[in-house]
Amino acid sequence: MSVEPDKANDYDSFGEAYSAENETNLNNAYYERPAMLNLAGDVAGRRILDAGCGSGPLSAALRERGAVMTGFDGSAKMVELARRRLGDDADLRVADLAEPLPYPDNAFDDVVASLVLHYLEDWTAPLAELHRVLKPGGRLIMSVNHPFLPKLIDPRADYFSVYEWSDECTFNGQKGVLRNWHRPLHAMTDAFTAAGFHTAVISEPPPAPEAHELFAEELAGRKAFLSFLFFVLEAV
16 A cells, blocks of 8 residues: 555554554564563563663563663654653653664663564664674564565565555554565575674564463464564674
8 A cells, every 4th residue: 555654654643542552462462572572581680772662561571570671762652651651760762773873882781673673674774773782692682574474465465575565554443554664584684694693583483372362263273373573683
């Protein structure tokens, strides 16, 4: 679908509805966030940057597990919501992942980037910045739209090309448009290597165990489903 540039990914306008929807839905609350937490493992005492923190649910969960959290988002509304969740003293900023980040070199043990990079056409500068702020050996734990998803939606889609696609969604009763960039798996891993990362894990996990009871109809007969793809990358 064709979307006016200023109408897509406008989290300042639909951020509150998006955040409310994602508190309890299957894809975010019972699939994506549990998978990110499982991949992060024991984070007690680790300094973690939440890149594209949204309203802060992942930051809150990691902080509960003992991590020292810092976060940023490109949307002022989402940062406002994150501050409501995490408190006025939380280290949160409005910043653009496509621009130089306001953090020193080697500042973090881990970076989490939850459903962020697929909004960007070019991953070169963002991955370089995330590598810069990580300590040597630090981890980038990230999720993106599964690269087979556009092909599942439209069998005519060209899996091997990098291209823009948009999706009109309803968040807690409010409509919004998300504009994404598809890239095949090899393009992702090539970008990771070029930025100085070693790909340690590629994961296609099942949802949280309790999801099968809460979403019995949606998950009937399925142990897992295609939605997101997860990576753990190590800064080398």
